[in-house]
Amino acid sequence: MAAANAQDTVRTSSGRVAVSELVKRFGSVAAVDGVSLAVEPGEFVALLGPSGSGKTTILMMIAGFEYPTSGRVEISGADMTFAAPNKRNLGMVFQRYTLFPHMTVEDNIAFPLKMRGVSRGERMKRAQAALEAVRLAGYGGRQPGQLSGGQQQRVALARAIVYEPRVLLMDEPLSALDKNLREEMQLEIKHLQRELGITVIFVTHDQTEALTMADRVAVLDHGRLQQIGTPRDLYERPATPFVAGFIGETNFLPAKSMAAAGSGALVPIALELGSGNSAMTVGAVPANALLRVAIRPERLVLSKAGAQGLQGTIVETIYAGSATTCVVEIGNGARLRARIAAERADAAWSPGDQVAVSWRPEHARAFAGTP
Amino acid sequence: MKSTTRPSDFWLGGRRISEAASLALLVPFAVVLLIAFILPLATLLHESLFEPAFNTANYARAFAEPVYVRVMGRTLRVAVFVTVAALLLGYPLALAMSRAKGLALTLLAAAVVLPLWTSVLVRTYAWIVLLQRNGLINQALTSLGIVDAPAKLLYTEGAVVLAMAHVLLPFMVLPIYSALRGIPEDYAKAALMLGASRWSTFREVTWPLSLPGVASGCLMVFLLALGFFVTPALVGGPQQMMVATLISQQVREMLNWPFAGALVGILLAFVLALTLAFNRFIRIERFVGTRT
Amino acid sequence: MSRPLSRPPSAVASGLASRAVAYAVVVFLLLPTAIVMPMSVSPEKYLQFPPSGFSLKWYSAYFTDRDWIDSTLFSLQTGLVAAASATVVGTMAALALVRGKVRGKSIVELLIVGPVIVPHIALAVAMFLVFDRLRLTGTLLGFAMAHTVLALPFVIFTVLAGLYRYDADLEMAALSCGAGRLRTFWHVTLPMILPSVLSAALFAFIISFDEAVVSFFISDLDHKSLPRKMFEDIDYDISPVLAGVATMLTLLTIAVLIAGHYFRQLSDRRAAAAHAEGAAK
Numbered sequence: 001m002a003a004a005n006a007q008d009t010v011r012t013s014s015g016r017v018a019v020s021e022l023v024k025r026f027g028s029v030a031a032v033d034g035v036s037l038a039v040e041p042g043e044f045v046a047l048l049g050p051s052g053s054g055k056t057t058i059l060m061m062i063a064g065f066e067y068p069t070s071g072r073v074e075i076s077g078a079d080m081t082f083a084a085p086n087k088r089n090l091g092m093v094f095q096r097y098t099l100f101p102h103m104t105v106e107d108n109i110a111f112p113l114k115m116r117g118v119s120r121g122e123r124m125k126r127a128q129a130a131l132e133a134v135r136l137a138g139y140g141g142r143q144p145g146q147l148s149g150g151q152q153q154r155v156a157l158a159r160a161i162v163y164e165p166r167v168l169l170m171d172e173p174l175s176a177l178d179k180n181l182r183e184e185m186q187l188e189i190k191h192l193q194r195e196l197g198i199t200v201i202f203v204t205h206d207q208t209e210a211l212t213m214a215d216r217v218a219v220l221d222h223g224r225l226q227q228i229g230t231p232r233d234l235y236e237r238p239a240t241p242f243v244a245g246f247i248g249e250t251n252f253l254p255a256k257s258m259a260a261a262g263s264g265a266l267v268p269i270a271l272e273l274g275s276g277n278s279a280m281t282v283g284a285v286p287a288n289a290l291l292r293v294a295i296r297p298e299r300l301v302l303s304k305a306g307a308q309g310l311q312g313t314i315v316e317t318i319y320a321g322s323a324t325t326c327v328v329e330i331g332n333g334a335r336l337r338a339r340i341a342a343e344r345a346d347a348a349w350s351p352g353d354q355v356a357v358s359w360r361p362e363h364a365r366a367f368a369g370t371p
Numbered sequence: 372m373k374s375t376t377r378p379s380d381f382w383l384g385g386r387r388i389s390e391a392a393s394l395a396l397l398v399p400f401a402v403v404l405l406i407a408f409i410l411p412l413a414t415l416l417h418e419s420l421f422e423p424a425f426n427t428a429n430y431a432r433a434f435a436e437p438v439y440v441r442v443m444g445r446t447l448r449v450a451v452f453v454t455v456a457a458l459l460l461g462y463p464l465a466l467a468m469s470r471a472k473g474l475a476l477t478l479l480a481a482a483v484v485l486p487l488w489t490s491v492l493v494r495t496y497a498w499i500v501l502l503q504r505n506g507l508i509n510q511a512l513t514s515l516g517i518v519d520a521p522a523k524l525l526y527t528e529g530a531v532v533l534a535m536a537h538v539l540l541p542f543m544v545l546p547i548y549s550a551l552r553g554i555p556e557d558y559a560k561a562a563l564m565l566g567a568s569r570w571s572t573f574r575e576v577t578w579p580l581s582l583p584g585v586a587s588g589c590l591m592v593f594l595l596a597l598g599f600f601v602t603p604a605l606v607g608g609p610q611q612m613m614v615a616t617l618i619s620q621q622v623r624e625m626l627n628w629p630f631a632g633a634l635v636g637i638l639l640a641f642v643l644a645l646t647l648a649f650n651r652f653i654r655i656e657r658f659v660g661t662r663t
Numbered sequence: 664m665s666r667p668l669s670r671p672p673s674a675v676a677s678g679l680a681s682r683a684v685a686y687a688v689v690v691f692l693l694l695p696t697a698i699v700m701p702m703s704v705s706p707e708k709y710l711q712f713p714p715s716g717f718s719l720k721w722y723s724a725y726f727t728d729r730d731w732i733d734s735t736l737f738s739l740q741t742g743l744v745a746a747a748s749a750t751v752v753g754t755m756a757a758l759a760l761v762r763g764k765v766r767g768k769s770i771v772e773l774l775i776v777g778p779v780i781v782p783h784i785a786l787a788v789a790m791f792l793v794f795d796r797l798r799l800t801g802t803l804l805g806f807a808m809a810h811t812v813l814a815l816p817f818v819i820f821t822v823l824a825g826l827y828r829y830d831a832d833l834e835m836a837a838l839s840c841g842a843g844r845l846r847t848f849w850h851v852t853l854p855m856i857l858p859s860v861l862s863a864a865l866f867a868f869i870i871s872f873d874e875a876v877v878s879f880f881i882s883d884l885d886h887k888s889l890p891r892k893m894f895e896d897i898d899y900d901i902s903p904v905l906a907g908v909a910t911m912l913t914l915l916t917i918a919v920l921i922a923g924h925y926f927r928q929l930s931d932r933r934a935a936a937a938h939a940e941g942a943a944k
């Protein structure tokens with residue numbers, strides 16, 4: 001490759017992070033089992049999953065604190081799979097703030113600049129600028145122990161960006177904060193990221209956090225990438241039952257597909273729930289297969305008993321201000337949760353009411369396999 | 372499990388220091404121990420077994436001649452007495468410490484820790500001053516009229532036991548205190564609620580739960596007493612010879628290295644055997660703290 | 664007493680009884696060391712009660728005696744060297760054990776515990792044998808090696824405790840900021856474990872300075888340690904200068920213990936501050 005092209009690659013890919021076929025085994029257990037994804041420069045990507053899904057391990061391999069069993073880590077166009085963590089020029093914010101307790105706030109933030117040989121005057125200037133960027137100007141002389149949790153996290157953030165890295169890694173940084181503080185910090189981090197144009201890879205187990213903050217979300221389970229896409233993609237078009245169940249709430253119903261009718265891609269699906277209670281829907285699925293159909297609670301429509309749809313009885317209504325959840329028993333012990341927005345006219349149901357549950361076909365997603 | 376390409380940095384093995392660097396950090400430690408610990412002991416034991424060819428004559432001699440058997444017997448006897456004395460004196464102190472709080476605890480702890488770190492020579496010297504012919508104890512005894520002439524207190528087996536018990540007492544108190552402090556207060560309260568008297572509570576609850584500490588302390592004091600040199604040498608004198616002073620005599624006066632080596636070998640074997648047998652109570656690995 | 668008892672009478676009684684015994688034992692523990700102090704300032708050769716006067720002549724005798732001063736200086740020298748080497752070697756070993764990958768940890772553990780279990784008389788005689796042949800008796804090098812071995816286990820225990828107590832993630836944070844391993848150690852790890860390291864050094868010094876058995880055997884006529892000189896004095900001519908030396912040593916021990924206590928508190932406070940970060944709201 002010609003030198004000019006190589007430089008172009010570095011420039012245009014500066015801030016790009018890509019992992020390919022990443023595997024990490026501890027003994028016989030595969031914490032990460034063949035994950036490939038790419039984060040474009042300036043993108044905010046969340047790694048989302050339950051504990052044990054491998055999300056933190058992937059972050060550690062990008063940071064250089066773990067070496068993969070196999071696979072590649074590429075940062076800004078260069079192969080960094082086995083590069084030392086202190087040579088990767090990444091910013092990192094940890095779950096427990098991890099500020100150096102024996103240094104002042106200022107010294108904490110200036111530390112990476114000191115490591116890069118920046119002169120004292122210049123260091124302090126840039127540390128002040130970073131403090132202002134996180135709205136903590138004037139706190140430079142304090143000790144970390146004197147600051148509140150939210151303030152410490154902001155100092156950690158300032159320390160991670162003061163040397164202007166292209167990529168910022170965040171390992172569940174907000175999980176130690178209480179709800180209000182967390183939401184405030186989410187906004188601040190998002191604004192900061194937009195302002196600096198920095199690439200962010202954000203690990204979290206909180207799906208609301210991931211959906212609100214990220215441009216794209218990568219959902220992981222048991223070391224495998226389930227789906228990566230925009231929050232809307234994940235919510236409205238989940239690729240696997242796991243994603244459908246993990247993101248937001250979902251109702252799952254057992255179903256069976258019929259023979260293909262004609263040459264269309266859509267196949268009729270029958271849901272049988274005993275006592276003749278059944279409904280039909282369509283989906284792009286293999287014919288004559290056992291399926292699970294997933295429908296979001298807010299997509300269910302309740303009508304008076306007898307109307308089209310699955311017949312059932314309301315067993316519980318849960319009032320939550322802006323919406324009411326109705327739990328409907330539809331036979332065979334199966335229950336559906338329907339969420340009805342407060343302003344909808346048909347919201348006034350009570351336990352014991354007989355209802356019919358229906359939905360628009362495009363709001364149901366069918367997945368192969370039994371529950 | 373090994374990665375396909377080698378990490379680029381000597382020091383870094385990911386989150387931990389690499390194996391090579393860890394080894395490098397341990398080298399000075401290993402060297403010091405080899406030169407100043409393993410080598411000398413091996414040389415001495417070699418002397419005892421190979422002069423010139425392999426034979427166990429020195430070891431046999433230790434058990435054959437009555438003089439030496441008496442010395443070993445005395446050593447064992449004294450060690451047992453010291454352990455018992457230390458237990459009788461140390462347990463109440465440890466018990467009081469476990470119940471004390473604040474200033475009282477600090478004072479009691481200081482009283483135990485200060486002798487522990489004071490030079491053994493200082494403490495032994497103090498006992499000599501006390502037990503001399505015109506030492507304090509004799510002065511008190513004669514002025515109170517209990518005896519007519521100063522009694523011979525020094526250079527007796529009793530003096531050795533007393534002085535050694537004093538010197539080794541902190542080693543008994545600390546493990547017992549640690550074990551007692553680990554017993555949750557609730558146990559005693561529960562026993563009392565169930566109708567037990569204070570004495571029964573102690574006998575049925577506190578004492579059994581403190582046994583690991585007691586065993587630990589007794590073992591430590593016993594082992595230390597077996598090999599003790601300074602106090603028996605100064606307080607016991609040549610008439611009350613114990614293994615350590617015998618070894619010293621063989622080395623410095625008789626220049627009989629092989630026999631001294633055999634005595635050391637016997638002492639070591641005894642100490643090691645006891646340590647291994649009681650390892651369950653002491654659990655050396657936890658004591659060292661390399662694994663939490 | 665008009666105030667009612669806060670505990671049942673039997674509890675108070677047995678509490679008093681066990682406390683009485685405990686305090687009696689405390690007196691037993693402290694008495695011998697305490698009596699040398701008045702003896703060191705008494706003009707008589709034998710301690711009398713009540714004391715007959717006050718005199719500092721034994722202290723001046725100590726300071727003007729060549730043998731006493733030489734042995735004290737020799738012990739100070741070996742103490743400093745042994746403390747320094749034990750601290751460096753021990754800290755390195757502790758780091759490897761906690762932060763490194765070590766195969767055969769059990770062997771290392773045995774080596775750490777060895778000098779503690781093996782009776783000092785065995786080590787003393789063994790070292791005398793080897794040092795005599797290598798002409799290391801009475802030398803600074805010989806003493807330094809011997810005392811380093813004896814002090815190492817305690818240094819390692821102390822530094823290990825300090826290392827476990829502080830948050831290893833701080834090192835990860837430093838690495839992510841661009842610091843290499845050595846700079847991470849210098850800027851982050853060492854400041855955090857410094858109280859433990861200092862208190863380990865202090866105890867290593869005291870162990871070496873007070874060490875009686877090994878130094879008895881590896882001293883020679885011209886170069887002997889202070890404990891060896893004390894031993895000789897007790898054996899041959901038990902003069903009250905010893906009382907003065909004993910008093911000074913006891914005061915030194917008290918000073919070291921207070922310093923060690925202070926360092927340990929500092930270490931605890933550092934560890935608490937680091938953990939408070941994670942818990943602060």
